[in-house]
Each structure stands twice: as C-alpha cells, then as structure tokens.
C-alpha cells in the first residue's frame with residue numbers, strides 16, 4: 001500500500017515535470033533544467049556525505065571538471081555523446097584521488113582538505129587560459145557561441161524545452177542508477193561506513209575501497225551533470241565552480257535531508273527556486289528584492305536547520321515522533 | 325554444521341602483543357578445543373579483548389602464532405578469516421544503528437558475494453530468531469538490548485561459522501536473556517562450532533563452558549576444564565568473590 005502510494009506520487013511528480021514547460025517561459029524552463037542537473041550533482045554529494053559520511057566541500061569543482069572536459073573534448077572534435085562518458089570518467093578518477101586524504105583524516109580536517117582542492121581546481125581553470133579561456137570564459141577558446149547543444153538520433157536539442165527534456169531524462173537515469181546501487185548490499189555498505197567504520201571492517205567491508213568509491217562515484221555524478229551543464233549554459237567561466245557553489249550544493253543536501261534518497265531532489269529545488277520565488281513574492285515596500293530575498297532565504301534555512309537538523313525529509317518523522 | 329568443519333581448534337602460541345609501546349599479552353599460549361566453549365576470564369584490562377583482536381588480525385602480534393584448524397592464520401585480515409568461517413562479535417555495540425535490522429543482517433553476508441546466497445542464509449537466521457524476523461524492517465537502534473545481541477549473533481551466524489569469538493555477550497542483558505544467549509552458544513558448540521567467549525559473568529559462563537582460561541599479567545594464570553575452575557580456590561578468590569555474581 002505504501003509502496004503503491006509512493007509510486008503514484010512519483011508518477012504524478014514526473015508527469016508534472018513533463019507538462020510544466022508548456023506553462024513556463026524560457027527562464028522557467030532554464031531553471032528547471034538547472035534543477036535537474038544540480039539534483040544529479042547533489043545526489044553525488046549525498047552519496048559521499050549523506051550515505052558514506054565523508055565530508056566534501058569540493059562538489060562544484062567536479063561539476064566544473066565535467067563541464068570543461070566535455071567542452072574541450074567537443075572542441076577537439078570528439079562527438080558529444082562520447083564526451084559525456086569520458087568527462088564522467090575524468091571526474092570519477094579525480095574524485096578517487098580526492099578520496100585518499102579521507103583515508104587519513106575526517107570531519108573538519110577533511111572539509112579543509114576538500115575545500116583546498118576546490119580552490120586548486122578553480123585556480124587551475126582560471127589560470128590556464130590558453131586551454132580554458134580563463135576568467136574570460138570558454139567562449140575565448142570555443143568561439144563566441146560557446147558550447148553547442150547536442151542532437152540525439154538526428155534530432156537537434158537546440159531549443160531550451162528540448163534540452164530540458166534531455167536534462168530531466170538524465171536525472172531520471174541517474175536517480176535509477178543510484179537507487180539500484182543503494183539498495184544492493186554493496187550500496188548499503190556505504191551507510192555501514194558512516195554508522196560504524198570499525199565494525200564494518202570486522203565484517204570485512206573494505207573501508208578503504210568504499211571510502212574511495214564514495215568520493216569517486218559522488219564526483220562522477222557531478223562530472224556527469226557538468227557535462228550537460230556546459231551545453232545548457234553554453235558560455236561559462238570558472239565562477240560557477242568555486243567554493244560558494246560547493247557550499248550551495250552542500251546546502252541542497254543538508255536542507256533536503258542528508259542520507260535520504262530524495263533529499264537532493266528536494267534540496268536542489270528549494271535552494272535554486274526559493275530565492276526566485278521570494279524575489280517575486282516579497283512586498284515592494286521592502287525595497288529592491290535582490291537585497292532582501294537572500295536575507296529572508298538565509299533566515300528560512302537557519303530556522304529549518306535549527307528546528308529540524310535532519311532536513312525537510314526528516315520533518316514527517318519528527319512530527320510522528322512528537323505525536324507519540 | 326558440516327562434518328569437515330568440526331575440528332577447528334584455536335591455538336595461540338607465545339603471543340606477544342599490545343598497543344604501540346605497551347605490551348599487553350606477554351607470551352600467551354593456550355588451546356581452545358574444537359567444538360567446545362572456551363571462556364576467557366580476567367580482571368578489567370587484563371587483555372581479554374586484546375586476545376580476540378589478535379586472533380582476528382586487528383592487533384598484530386609482535387611474536388607468536390595463531391593456528392586455527394591446523395592452519396597458521398597469524399595476522400590474517402578479516403576477509404581471510406571470514407572466508408574460513410571465523411567470525412568475531414566484538415564487545416559493545418556492533419550494529420549499524422540507522423540501518424534496518426534486515427540490512428544489518430545482510431551486511432554480515434557481504435563476503436558471500438551472491439545475493440541469492442545472502443537471502444537464503446538470512447531466511448535461516450530469521451527462522452532461528454523469530455523476534456528478529458518480526459522486527460526486520462525496524463531500525464536496528466530501536467531494538468532492545470537483548471534483541472540487538474540476538475541480531476549481532478544472527479549476523480555472525482550468516483556465514484555458517486566454524487569458529488565464533490564473542491566478547492562479553494551478556495553485558496547489559498537481563499538474567500533471563502543472558503541464559504538464552506548462553507543456551508544459544510551451547511547449542512552452536514554442540515553442532516561443532518568452536519566458541520571462544522569472554523565473560524564477566526564468570527559463574528554462569530563457566531556453567532555452560534567446557535574449558536576455561538584465566539589471564540593475568542598477559543599470560544595464562546590458570547587453565548582447565550570449566551567445571552574444575554569453579555572449584556579452584558585461586559579462581560574463587562580472584563574472580564568469583566564478592567559482589568560480581570548473584571547467580572549460581
């Protein structure tokens with residue numbers, strides 16, 4: 001019964017996501033595309049942080065690695081659909097490397113190690129302008145139109161709405177893959193790593209391998225999202241891949257509910273869309289909205305996380321516990 | 325258990341082990357006979373848990389050897405030991421509190437490598453522990469202490485072990501539950517599982533055991549049949565005197 005209800009809710013939401021663009025203007029469609037991709041990247045971070053318990057403040061760097069990798073591959077003549085798996089693989093491999101510090105340090109030390117890594121990636125992209133266009137943006141090396149939108153089976157995805165459906169399909173695909181991973185005993189081992197690493201070890205769960213994999217898979221998902229982010233925005237510079245964006249991805253995971261399957265989807269929606277709604281909803285006498293909405297948004301997040309540190313998806317559990 | 329698995333005596337020979345510079349076990353030698361229950365006793369900090377950690381490859385001995393069923397397994401990692409049917413239930417809380425009972429069990433079988441085999445073994449564990457079966461979908465942290473211990477033991481049994489190392493199974497449990505746990509271990513030993521147990525509940529532990537080893541100063545102080553230990557005046561004065569024991 002509960003499963004039936006869940007499936008029904010899921011189908012309804014998916015249907016809404018499919019018809020929504022009919023009622024939206026270009027910017028709304030763009031935001032939904034962005035949401036799809038950020039939800040994928042946040043799902044990766046949720047695996048690393050929420051399930052495996054490994055602190056990471058570098059998720060945006062992997063988004064950037066995916067975006068730049070696919071752009072540079074396409075520029076070199078590689079077809080987009082070959083570039084996507086390659087870009088994912090590059091992010092996966094770099095993520096694996098970032099996992100090594102996590103074998104030695106935890107918690108805030110790990111936060112700083114990954115933070116340092118994000119800064120490093122950011123500076124590398126900015127400074128190597130012969131390759132990346134530096135702070136002038138990818139247009140410097142790819143031409144003023146930037147990263148072209150791909151086509152699929154001969155059908156061009158140049159229109160925003162078509163590209164949105166691609167992003168949504170990729171979100172569904174990633175969600176399915178992560179779900180399959182997490183419901184296998186091997187996927188469950190990630191949570192064992194978080195709950196009780198010493199005990200996990202005495203059950204012969206290879207905590208080294210799982211720690212590295214938690215980073216690598218998390219990074220791979222961000223790289224995959226990045227590979228679609230590039231053709232979505234077409235022109236980009238290193239700024240969306242900095243520390244602030246990593247914090248915003250962290251916020252998506254935490255607000256949605258760290259370690260909860262649908263947390264990233266909900267968190268990404270809230271973090272991306274709420275500021276825009278607030279911008280539209282706040283009364284005019286408060287002054288120019290761009291000065292107020294972030295302030296209100298910040299307070300909303302603060303209240304939520306103080307009242308319910310488990311995130312939005314923990315609220316039903318909390319209410320149930322209170323009722324008893 | 326299959327007949328070829330009965331015969332896994334655990335032998336420690338001249339074990340020297342400790343943490344960093346500190347030596348805890350200092351030339352420890354004893355044999356836990358196959359298909360019997362051997363109980364290790366000793367004061368707090370005597371090194372009982374360290375013995376298990378050494379057998380299970382978590383603490384590396386500086387000297388000496390561990391032999392199980394005739395095979396030298398000194399310093400083998402957990403994976404190798406589990407593959408040989410040697411399982412370890414450490415002292416304290418051993419579950420993954422946020423995972424469900426079912427998923428906790430499942431992780432005990434991760435070295436089996438096959439989902440079908442894990443599922444089959446889980447059914448056997450559920451059949452043996454109906455209380456655990458009823459609570460399969462609950463979070464492990466929501467189980468009572470006795471149920472948690474049952475789940476830990478069930479998880480160890482998933483590998484159909486031939487050697488079980490169990491550290492203070494009775495801690496925090498009501499006397500009735502302790503009796504159940506001991507009866508369970510007795511039943512396992514009678515089907516051929518070599519069982520090593522550390523217990524503070526000395527009197528009741530010795531009552532279900534076949535063999536006993538008392539540790540002092542990192543060595544064996546006294547060793548012998550469990551029944552005789554209960555009568556040994558040194559054991560009496562060291563471990564059985566005073567407030568620790570109510571049951572008899």
Ligand SMILES: Nc1ncnc2c1ncn2[C@@H]1O[C@H](COP(=O)(O)OP(=O)(O)OP(=O)(O)O)[C@@H](O)[C@H]1O
Nearest residue numbers: 343346348366367368369370371372373374375415
């Ligand atoms: N990880 C560790 N690092 C350093 N010293 C340790 C460590 N674990 C145990 N010790 C020390 O080793 C000694 C033996 O510990 P052990 O846990 O084997 O004792 P025990 O006999 O099991 O005691 P208890 O009955 O309290 O469980 C103790 O003095 C303890 O402080």
Ligand SMILES: [Mg+2]
Nearest residue numbers: 372373415491
């Ligand atoms: Mg101990």
